Amino acid sequence: MYQKLSAKLLxxxxxxxxxxxxxxxxxxxxxxxHHDGHPNTAAMDRFAELVNEATKGEIKxxxxxxxxxxxxxxxxxxxxxxxxxxGNFNLGPIGPMVKEANxxxxxxxxxxxxxxFRVLDGEAGDIMAKAMAGAGILPLAWIDxxxxxxxxxxxxNTPDDVKGLKIRVMNNNLYxxxxxxxxxxxxxxxxxxxxxxxKTGVVDGAENNFPSFKNVGHYEVTTHYSLSEHLIIPxxxxxxxxxxxxxxxxxxxAVRGAAEKAALYQRELWAVQSGQARKDVEKAGIKVNEIxxxxxxxxxxxxxxxxxxxxxxxxxxxxxxxxxxx
Numbered sequence: 001m002y003q004k005l006s007a008k009l010l011x012x013x014x015x016x017x018x019x020x021x022x023x024x025x026x027x028x029x030x031x032x033x034h035h036d037g038h039p040n041t042a043a044m045d046r047f048a049e050l051v052n053e054a055t056k057g058e059i060k061x062x063x064x065x066x067x068x069x070x071x072x073x074x075x076x077x078x079x080x081x082x083x084x085x086x087g088n089f090n091l092g093p094i095g096p097m098v099k100e101a102n103x104x105x106x107x108x109x110x111x112x113x114x115x116x117f118r119v120l121d122g123e124a125g126d127i128m129a130k131a132m133a134g135a136g137i138l139p140l141a142w143i144d145x146x147x148x149x150x151x152x153x154x155x156x157n158t159p160d161d162v163k164g165l166k167i168r169v170m171n172n173n174l175y176x177x178x179x180x181x182x183x184x185x186x187x188x189x190x191x192x193x194x195x196x197x198x199k200t201g202v203v204d205g206a207e208n209n210f211p212s213f214k215n216v217g218h219y220e221v222t223t224h225y226s227l228s229e230h231l232i233i234p235x236x237x238x239x240x241x242x243x244x245x246x247x248x249x250x251x252x253x254a255v256r257g258a259a260e261k262a263a264l265y266q267r268e269l270w271a272v273q274s275g276q277a278r279k280d281v282e283k284a285g286i287k288v289n290e291i292x293x294x295x296x297x298x299x300x301x302x303x304x305x306x307x308x309x310x311x312x313x314x315x316x317x318x319x320x321x322x323x324x325x326x
Contacts, residue, residue, distance in 0.1 A: 026058060026059055026060055027060050027062070028051075028059055028060065028061045028062070028085035028086060028243075029061075029062055029063075029064060029069065029084050029085055029086070030044055030047070030048060030061055030062065030063040030064065030084075030085070030086040030087065030088070031064060031067075031069045031070070031075040031078070031079065031084050031086070031087040031088065032044045032063055032064065032065045032066075032067075032087075032088045033065075033066070033067040033072060033075075033088070034065060034066070034088075035065060035066050036065070039144075039266050039269035039270045039273055040088050040143065040235070040266060041065050042265070042266070042269055043088075043143065043262045043263065043265050043266030043269065044063045044065070044088055044237075044262065045063055046261070046262045046265050047061070047063075047086075047237060047258050047259055047261075047262035048061035048062065048063050050257075050258035050261055050262060051254065051255055051258045054254035054255075054257060054258055055251055055254050055255070058251060059247075059251065059254075059255065061086070069084060072089065072090070072093055073093065075087050075089070076089060076093065076094065076097070076137065079136070079137055079238060079239070079240050080097075080135060080136035080137055080240070081136065081240075082136075082240040082242055082243055084240075085239060085240055085243050086237065086238065086239045086240075087137075087237075087238050088143070088235060088236070088237055088238075089137075089235060089236055089238055090145060090233060090234075090235045091104050091105075091233055091234055091235065091236060092104070092105055092170075092172075092233050094132065094137065097135055097137075098128075098131050098132050098134075098135050098137075099131075099312060099314075099315065100127060100128045100131040100132070100315070100318060101128055101131070101132060102174075102312075102315070103124065103128065103315070103318045103319065103322060104116070104232070104233045104234060105172065105174050105175075105231070105233060106174060106301075106304075106305070106308065106319065106322075107174065107175070107178040107230050107231060107301055107304065108178075108230050108294065108297050108298045108301050109232075109319070109322050109323070110229075110232040110322070111294065112147070112229060112232075113144065113146070113147055113229075113232055115325065116232045116234060117142065117234075118325055118326070119321070119322045119325045120142045120234065121142075122321070122325060123321055124318055124321040124322055124325070125142070127317075127318060127321075128318070132236075132238070133241045134241075136240060136241050136242070137238045137239075137240070137241065138238060138239050138240070138241045138244050139236040139237070139238050140236070140237045140238065140239055140244075140255065140256050140259035140260070141236065141237045141256075141259040141260045141262065141263035142234045142235070142236055142263060143234060143235045143236065143237065143263045143266045143267065143270075144234060144235075144266060144267045144270040144271070145209070145233055145234055145235045145270075146209030146210065146211065146212075146232075146270065146274055147209060147227075147229035147230075147231070147232045148207045148208055148209055148229070148230060148231040148232070148233070149207060149208075149209070149225060149226055149227050149228045149229055149230065150162075150167070150205055150206075150207045150225075150226045150228050150230070151205055151206060151207065151208070151213060151218060151219075151222045151224060151225045151226070151286075152165065152167075152204050152205025152206075152222055152223075152224055152226075153204065153205070153222060153223050153224065154223075154224055155224045155226055155287070155289045156205075156224070156226035156228060156289075156291075157226065157289065157291055158296050158297075159181075159182040159183070159296055159297055159300040160182075160183070161226075162179065162182035162183060162184040163182065163183035163184060164183065164184065164185070165184045165185065165204040165205055166184070166185045166187050166202070166203045166204045166205075167179050167184050167185070167186060167187060167203065167204065167205045167206065167207065168187050168188070168189055168194050168197060168198075168203045168205070168206040168207070169186050169187070169188055169206075169207065170188065171188040172188075174304065174308065175188075175231070176188060177303075177304045177307070178230065178301065178304060181300050181301055181302075181303055181304050182297075182300050187202075187203050189203075191216075194206050194216075194218065195216065195217060195218060195220075195221060198218060198221040198222060199221040205222070206218060206222075207228075207230070207231070209274065210225075210274045210277040210278045210281070211273055211274055211277045213225065213277070213281060214277040214280055214281050215277070219281040219284055219286050220284075222286070223285070223286065223287060224286065224287050224288075224289065225281065225286050225287070225288045225289075226288075226289050226291060227288065227289065227290050227291050228291055228294070228297060229291075229294070230297065237259045237262065237263060239255070239259075305319070
């Protein structure tokens with residue numbers, strides 16, 4: 001009788017364990033730092049809808065916007081260990097965790113946003129994805145975060161135009177080296193301080209994409225926006241590697257397909273928002289100048305790349321692939 005009771009208890013415990021495992025796998029949480037009105041917010045909501053439909057409710061996705069589940073560093077770690085299943089992350093902060101992701105932080109590595117997507121949709125993207133998956137963060141799709149360009153009180157058409165200028169950049173050795181290579185004076189500072197610094201002349205210029213340039217009001221204290229597109233850092237829809245690999249092939253295909261469709265939707269929304277932001281700042285008086293030939297800027301980065309590859313020789317293959325992609 002004792003053996004029968006033990007067998008029954010063991011069976012019940014096993015069934016309960018399986019039920020709990022299924023419940024945990026079926027209820028997925030998604031981290032997103034953006035708020036209503038942002039293309040990524042709409043795209044992540046679309047991702048949730050598509051997953052719920054494609055899996056017929058086997059995976060139920062709930063998106064938490066506005067960073068309510070934590071800061072990006074916190075969320076990255078939570079997705080990496082599986083406490084959160086999915087996150088919409090910028091690749092910049094992933095670089096310290098996965099060196100292959102630093103490819104996108106190399107200045108002027110991409111010729112344009114479409115070129116960036118061609119690079120990431122090819123062998124280079126596969127290498128990055130494999131490395132990220134090994135760190136617990138598997139990218140399902142790449143999404144647009146625009147291109148960062150210079151804005152200042154004068155047009156910038158060649159590297160010589162940067163000489164002597166104090167340019168605010170994000171606090172990253174690659175970005176400060178970029179400005180120094182052009183003869184400028186890099187000035188890392190908090191983003192919240194840039195408006196006043198531009199207004200008072202503490203810095204001569206800064207850099208960002210059109211939506212950010214408009215939304216934070218930097219167009220009010222500058223006169224020119226120069227389309228250098230020196231940094232094109234995309235974002236990703238990333239899933240915890242183990243959670244994804246535990247799914248059946250059919251469910252994996254459904255989740256990946258949902259992410260890819262949501263990414264295309266996000267790119268469309270971003271293009272509309274970025275285009276409107278450009279129109280708005282031009283209407284406000286900003287002079288936008290195209291840079292027909294970016295090769296002088298790319299050539300000026302020789303020392304930056306030389307130093308970076310000397311310290312990271314195993315990144316040479318990725319850099320070569322990116323540069324050779326048409």
